[in-house]
Amino acid sequence: MMPREAEIAIIGAGIVGLCAALELARDGAEVVVLDDAARHAGTVANAGSLHVQMQSRFIRMYPDQVPGLERSLPLYVAAARRWAELEAELGTGFELKASGGLMVAETPESYEFLARKCERENRLGLTVEMLGRAELARIAPYLGEAVIGAEFCAEEGKLNPLLANQAVRRALLAVGGLLLPESRVARIERDGAAWLLHHAGGTLRAGRVVIAAGAGTGALLAPLGLDVPTVAEPLHMNVTEATAPLIGHLVQHAERMITLKQLAAGQCVIGGGWPARLAGAEQHPTVEASSLIGNLRLASHIVPRLARLRLIRTWAGVNTTCDGQNILGEAPGLPGLFLAVPGDAGYTLGPLVGRLAAAALQGRDGGFDIAPFSAARFRAAA
Amino acid sequence: MPPDMHLTWHDADGVARAVAFRAGQSVAAALTSAGIREMRATRRGLDGEGRGLFCGMGVCQDCLVELDGTPNTRACMAKATPGLVVRHQPFPGVARLPAGPVPIPDDTPPPAPEAVDLLVLGGGAAGLSAAIAARRCGLDVLVVEERAALGGQYYKQPSPGLDAPPLDAQHAQGAALAAQAESSGARILRGAELWGAFEPDRIAVFDGARTRLLAPRALIVASGAYERPHVVPGWTLPGVMTTGAAQTLWRSHRVLPGRRVLVAGNGPLNMQVACELAEGGATLVAVAEAAPGPATRLKDAIAMAVADPALATKGARYLAMLARRHVPLRHGTVLTRIARSPDGALRVTLRGAWGEGVHETDAVLLGYGFLPSQETLRALGAECVFDAARGQFVPRRDDAMMTSVPGLYAIGDCAGLGGAPAAREEGVIAALAAAERLGRTVPAAIAAEGDAARRRLARHRRFQAALWRLFAAPRTGLALADPGTVVCRCEEVTKGEIDAALADGAPPLGEVKRRTRCGMGRCQGRYCAPLLAEHLAETQGRPLDDRALFAPRAPVKPIAIADIVALAETP
Numbered sequence: 005m006m007p008r009e010a011e012i013a014i015i016g017a018g019i020v021g022l023c024a025a026l027e028l029a030r031d032g033a034e035v036v037v038l039d040d041a042a043r044h045a046g047t048v049a050n051a052g053s054l055h056v057q058m059q060s061r062f063i064r065m066y067p068d069q070v071p072g073l074e075r076s077l078p079l080y081v082a083a084a085r086r087w088a089e090l091e092a093e094l095g096t097g098f099e100l101k102a103s104g105g106l107m108v109a110e111t112p113e114s115y116e117f118l119a120r121k122c123e124r125e126n127r128l129g130l131t132v133e134m135l136g137r138a139e140l141a142r143i144a145p146y147l148g149e150a151v152i153g154a155e156f157c158a159e160e161g162k163l164n165p166l167l168a169n170q171a172v173r174r175a176l177l178a179v180g181g182l183l184l185p186e187s188r189v190a191r192i193e194r195d196g197a198a199w200l201l202h203h204a205g206g207t208l209r210a211g212r213v214v215i216a217a218g219a220g221t222g223a224l225l226a227p228l229g230l231d232v233p234t235v236a237e238p239l240h241m242n243v244t245e246a247t248a249p250l251i252g253h254l255v256q257h258a259e260r261m262i263t264l265k266q267l268a269a270g271q272c273v274i275g276g277g278w279p280a281r282l283a284g285a286e287q288h289p290t291v292e293a294s295s296l297i298g299n300l301r302l303a304s305h306i307v308p309r310l311a312r313l314r315l316i317r318t319w320a321g322v323n324t325t326c327d328g329q330n331i332l333g334e335a336p337g338l339p340g341l342f343l344a345v346p347g348d349a350g351y352t353l354g355p356l357v358g359r360l361a362a363a364a365l366q367g368r369d370g371g372f373d374i375a376p377f378s379a380a381r382f383r384a385a386a
Numbered sequence: 387m388p389p390d391m392h393l394t395w396h397d398a399d400g401v402a403r404a405v406a407f408r409a410g411q412s413v414a415a416a417l418t419s420a421g422i423r424e425m426r427a428t429r430r431g432l433d434g435e436g437r438g439l440f441c442g443m444g445v446c447q448d449c450l451v452e453l454d455g456t457p458n459t460r461a462c463m464a465k466a467t468p469g470l471v472v473r474h475q476p477f478p479g480v481a482r483l484p485a486g487p488v489p490i491p492d493d494t495p496p497p498a499p500e501a502v503d504l505l506v507l508g509g510g511a512a513g514l515s516a517a518i519a520a521r522r523c524g525l526d527v528l529v530v531e532e533r534a535a536l537g538g539q540y541y542k543q544p545s546p547g548l549d550a551p552p553l554d555a556q557h558a559q560g561a562a563l564a565a566q567a568e569s570s571g572a573r574i575l576r577g578a579e580l581w582g583a584f585e586p587d588r589i590a591v592f593d594g595a596r597t598r599l600l601a602p603r604a605l606i607v608a609s610g611a612y613e614r615p616h617v618v619p620g621w622t623l624p625g626v627m628t629t630g631a632a633q634t635l636w637r638s639h640r641v642l643p644g645r646r647v648l649v650a651g652n653g654p655l656n657m658q659v660a661c662e663l664a665e666g667g668a669t670l671v672a673v674a675e676a677a678p679g680p681a682t683r684l685k686d687a688i689a690m691a692v693a694d695p696a697l698a699t700k701g702a703r704y705l706a707m708l709a710r711r712h713v714p715l716r717h718g719t720v721l722t723r724i725a726r727s728p729d730g731a732l733r734v735t736l737r738g739a740w741g742e743g744v745h746e747t748d749a750v751l752l753g754y755g756f757l758p759s760q761e762t763l764r765a766l767g768a769e770c771v772f773d774a775a776r777g778q779f780v781p782r783r784d785d786a787m788m789t790s791v792p793g794l795y796a797i798g799d800c801a802g803l804g805g806a807p808a809a810r811e812e813g814v815i816a817a818l819a820a821a822e823r824l825g826r827t828v829p830a831a832i833a834a835e836g837d838a839a840r841r842r843l844a845r846h847r848r849f850q851a852a853l854w855r856l857f858a859a860p861r862t863g864l865a866l867a868d869p870g871t872v873v874c875r876c877e878e879v880t881k882g883e884i885d886a887a888l889a890d891g892a893p894p895l896g897e898v899k900r901r902t903r904c905g906m907g908r909c910q911g912r913y914c915a916p917l918l919a920e921h922l923a924e925t926q927g928r929p930l931d932d933r934a935l936f937a938p939r940a941p942v943k944p945i946a947i948a949d950i951v952a953l954a955e956t957p
């Protein structure tokens with residue numbers, strides 16, 4: 005039976021929506037989560053890398069965003085820890101491993117830049133260190149000769165998102181959350197102090213609403229007069245056949261787009277932001293030859309042994325981009341509507357952002373000042 | 387046999403033995419003739435056994451071995467060579483350091499694709515016929531064929547280098563067609579795999595040494611078909627293979643799948659292969675055909691004979707030959723279970739209206755119809771529709787064999803099973819249409835051949851229609867599986883695990899895949915996805931539309947990263 009009323013409705017059953025719902029349902033709220041069959045979702049397509057250290061590439065490309073990146077750094081640390089807590093709380097393993105992450109450099113100049121970033125992150129309270137060729141040969145012998153050094157962050161790691169998503173979903177159902185996975189919300193309408201959600205299966209009247217719709221967020225808010233410029237960013241991923249333990253860390257590059265790691269079952273997952281193509285709003289994103297080739301060329305350059313592995317599958321998923329920062333808190337001018345869109349590396353941030361959104365809805369302090377993440381910033385800019 | 391024709395096999399315990407082979411044989415054929423059936427371990431070890439040769443045509447990825455240090459290599463596609471070291475493949479393999487220098491990435495985008503008038507994917511009956519006709523219209527033609535030999539599944543040519551005379555007219559006709567294609571002026575890449583279809587004018591092919599990006603102005607897909615899986619307890623055991631795999635062993639490599647052979651399935655191929663193997667010296671334990679006997683469907687048998695007397699006679703000859711050899715042929719009978727008996731044989735349960743019987747055999751051949759290989763077509767966006775009668779997705783085509791994507795044609799088995807004669811006619815029709823599309827004036831004589839091809843095609847289709855009415859039998863889908871039966875061979879996902887996922891909120895296909903890993907394996911879901919789609923349609927009423935299958939993605943088949951990044955320079 006389709007429910008017609010709910011205390012709290014959550015639009016989006018991605019990692020953020022599920023985690024927000026879980027927190028609220030655990031506190032006894034009646035929660036209904038609606039989703040659009042995960043058509044354009046990062047959660048079902050992401051690579052499960054837990055990112056913590058700042059991206060040196062972004063710092064170079066967008067120096068003006070550095071204050072924002074630095075402000076967010078503590079959130080990434082907390083987010084990675086929240087994942088570990090969640091795995092313990094749910095009692096289902098999702099192959100989470102704080103394996104540590106390496107951001108590799110190929111030139112002295114790039115290494116120097118990393119070293120300065122490392123120093124700054126240390127000052128901000130993150131434990132990171134620079135490793136030279138000799139130390140790398142010891143802890144990461146799989147790296148190719150091109151790599152001269154790396155910044156190491158022990159807090160980084162990986163998990164298996166397929167297992168994690170299921171564990172969170174089951175936990176939500178177990179505490180009485182209701183999930184409507186194939187109920188796209190077409191329109192949100194104010195109804196007194198409540199909100200009407202017109203969705204594929206009918207209309208739901210909810211006291212309060214959390215919008216955790218990823219790239220679909222902007223389109224839901226525009227008719228309500230709020231401009232939140234979320235953009236769907238189709239991304240490419242590669243996965244190889246399973247092999248004996250090879251790559252121990254989460255590996256990134258100081259200057260180029262790549263993340264790679266090995267799953268517990270032995271497959272190596274290679275991605276890092278290479279573009280896919282979005283043929284239409286209703287279509288699955290499709291993979292591009294140039295991304296596939298470019299991504300693998302770089303991967304086998306950093307980890308030569310990868311060249312010997314077969315590529316088994318590629319896939320494409322839709323990431324959400326905006327200005328790199330979280331969008332959190334009550335929507336300005338729309339009381340009772342709460343926003344929960346994570347910033348870069350949104351899967352890492354997911355459980356924490358879900359928790360912060362739940363706290364905001366309950367009027368509690370979630371442990372972080374979320375005021376800087378208000379959607380009001382887009383208004384100011386406009 | 388020259389004394390040096392040996393390879394070394396290391397079994398699961400690392401024990402080495404020499405295996406003799408004949409020149410030209412594949413590694414899988416050599417191992418099979420030495421009685422070696424299990425070639426690799428599995429991740430979960432569900433049946434207490436590993437896997438061996440199953441599809442015999444490079445699709446299922448079950449016959450993986452370590453070949454001279456390279457893990458996870460398909461034994462069915464690799465040629466045996468003297469001194470080769472072949473190891474039972476543990477799970478997972480070990481990727482060793484590449485010998486050569488590692489590519490230095492530059493930021494230049496991949497080279498611009500090579501232009502060609504017409505690219506033909508597949509060197510079987512359909513593809514070769516298309517290539518020949520297109521050359522006669524003056525097109526520049528490139529044919530890509532994964533195998534070392536041309537001819538495809540129907541003509542199944544002797545493996546190159548095999549010193550054996552053609553077995554019959556089918557072999558001889560195939561040799562003639564291949565020779566005609568070779569001399570047509572078409573460029574033919576053998577041992578080349580199309581691994582990525584990104585856009586109609588961006589196709590990635592590994593030619594054995596390098597990856598080439600191609601930009602054809604027209605593309606004819608003639609990628610054939612593979613066998614529909616018959617999911618019963620024990621269907622993954624080594625020694626259980628498709629009828630086509632056994633036929634390839636025999637026709638291309640002169641190796642019998644076993645001394646004692648049991649054939650079970652639906653359709654005429656099974657009887658043909660049973661006869662061929664019996665002629666070759668195998669003992670046929672039984673042949674089980676799911677359809678009722680022809681006597682109960684006389685009208686269709688007669689219609690078939692009218693449409694093509696010669697082919698119908700051929701069928702009757704097979705029946706007579708089986709009777710002469712006292713091979714028990716049971717109609718209306720389905721194979722329901724396979725188990726390993728204590729003495730190492732396979733114990734097979736057959737069930738029919740007559741009751742149930744158990745047989746012991748060395749090899750089991752399963753031939754429950756075919757599924758079109760349409761991954762390339764789907765990747766390029768060709769619309770597919772579900773043919774409920776045959777239980778398969780087929781591309782929508784116009785009279786000229788063109789799909790919903792302009793300039794993309796689908797011919798032969800990949801467009802729905804129509805048999806080799808129809809495949810050849812479709813090749814001619816599509817080639818002429820492609821030539822016209824590319825602005826060539828088709829000479830009158832050739833255009834007339836196109837008209838003749840259409841007339842013959844109509845007759846072949848009448849024959850096929852009657853044939854399939856004659857052989858119509860219910861599809862068993864997942865109904866014969868136990869909870870512990872593997873449904874997804876590659877990822878080792880059981881029926882019970884799929885049922886559990888389905889019971890939890892009736893999720894759509896993609897979500898079942900994410901929860902269970904069904905369809906995430908090396909075969910790209912070729913075997914499990916169509917079954918799962920039909921199962922979801924039955925149990926949840928989901929439409930069997932374009933979304934009912936997984937999104938098609940590169941690579942078409944697993945390919946080494948080294949082979950992807952070894953890009954050919956644009957000439």
Ligand SMILES: Cc1cc2nc3c(=O)[nH]c(=O)nc-3n(C[C@H](O)[C@H](O)[C@H](O)COP(=O)(O)OP(=O)(O)OC[C@H]3O[C@@H](n4cnc5c(N)ncnc54)[C@H](O)[C@@H]3O)c2cc1C
Nearest residue numbers: 016018019020046047050051053189218220349350351352
């Ligand atoms: C290929 C890829 C790899 C990635 N790898 C990583 C990684 O390794 N580590 C990392 O930290 N991050 C990674 N990311 C980013 C990460 O996946 C996302 O940031 C994160 O999953 C976002 O979660 P979400 O819940 O905010 O949104 P999503 O997961 O995008 O979920 C939003 C949901 O809202 C639904 N929705 C949208 N509109 C509507 C509507 N109108 N009605 C109902 N429902 C609606 C959608 O169907 C969707 O399910 C990756 C992203 C991609 C695409």
Ligand SMILES: Cc1cc2nc3c(=O)[nH]c(=O)nc-3n(C[C@H](O)[C@H](O)[C@H](O)COP(=O)(O)OP(=O)(O)OC[C@H]3O[C@@H](n4cnc5c(N)ncnc54)[C@H](O)[C@@H]3O)c2cc1C
Nearest residue numbers: 508510511512532538539540580609610630798799805806
């Ligand atoms: C296993 C099997 C056995 C059969 N045996 C018989 C029989 O004995 N008698 C009978 O009457 N009919 C038989 N048939 C049916 C008959 O073979 C077909 O009707 C006929 O072969 C169709 O020709 P085709 O050109 O469409 O396909 P095929 O003959 O199958 O040719 C397709 C070709 O495409 C190649 N190919 C596919 N994908 C790629 C790729 N990505 N890259 C490079 N190359 C690729 C394959 O290697 C293959 O050679 C059989 C079918 C199968 C599948």
Ligand code: FES
Nearest residue numbers: 874875876907911
């Ligand atoms: S059978 Fe190969 S992926 Fe399922």
